[in-house]
Amino acid sequence: MTTLLYTHPACLEHDPGQYHPEAPARLRAVLSALEGPDFARLERREAPEAALDDIARVHPRVFVERLLAAVPKSGHAGIDADTIMSPASGQAALRAAGAVAAAVDAVVAGEADNAFCAVRPPGHHAEPGRAMGFCLFNNIAIGALRAREVHGLARVAVIDFDVHHGNGTQARFADDSSLFYASTHQYPLYPGTGAASETGVGNIVNVPLRPMAGSQDFRLGFTRQILPALDAFRPEMLLISAGFDAHRSDPLAQLLLDESDYTWVTEQLLAVARAHAGGRVVSTLEGGYDLHALGASVAAHLRVLMSV
DSSP states (O other), rough: OOEEEEOOOOHHHHHOOOOSSOHHHHHHHHHHTTTSGGGTTTTEEOOOOOHHHHTTTTTTTHHHHHHHHHHHHSSSEEESSSOOOOTTTHHHHHHHHHHHHHHHHHHHTSSSSSEEEEOOOOOOOOOOBBBTBBBSSSSHHHHHHHHHHHTSSOEEEEEEEEESSSSSHHHOOOOOOTTEEEEEEEEEEETTTOOOTOTTTTTTEEEEEOTTTOHHHHHIIIIIIIIIHHHHHSSSSEEEOOOOOBTTTTTOEEEEEEEHHHHHHHHHHHHHHHHSTTHHHEEOOOOOHHHHHHHHHHHHHEEEEEET
């Protein structure tokens, strides 16, 4: 068995514009970090386009059609001040969502132990009817709903350790007890959601961390709150919104994690997946804006995934 790596050249072509933090260089840094001999065993696959039926489990079809129609023929088109599209953005968004859906299919089919999707744009801020926060489609939610609706898994969980709260994933999951969402994130910070009081129907766990919080607070949040709740939920598949912008070097926030924290949290999540989900894990890239820290953190995450 092995770890799959899904990516696509189109994800490098999505260009939000000069000086935008969610730049193509992010994905280049990730792929460069995964070129070394430690990662020779990765099975690399091309991300397909997501099917409209898959996207529509999260986003209304009219929203999807309008978003794709708004992709500019040249130049840039702004959805909001942070979320900018270029001519390649529609294809990139379809491939990013398609990567997670394909990874779910492959892992459920037993083709691999787990998978990582090295894609952009990220997805966890995209709400059912609104693209925002650099995100067009909610890639992780699309994968989770495919796991449930296509593969018949009764309980699907998403764990999000991006420094920003995944408001879009929470919005889609909050009233559905067959889905579980848990997040550690700096608070207060964009997008302003993720208070501990936001619990959905008992299926949402938010662990807000104060600015300048580091490894101890992060690990305690997982050990005391997220991991017990996740264990009680007994997920049949575990998906990870793997943002690495809580790293101490990241320019967009003020948490103080390092690569050892990403190693640790990945180990903890794999243990839960082995206990309840047959080890089935799909992870996808979210944030991370210091290129060196991003590459090193993804590498740490992948080394654990590959150690199964």
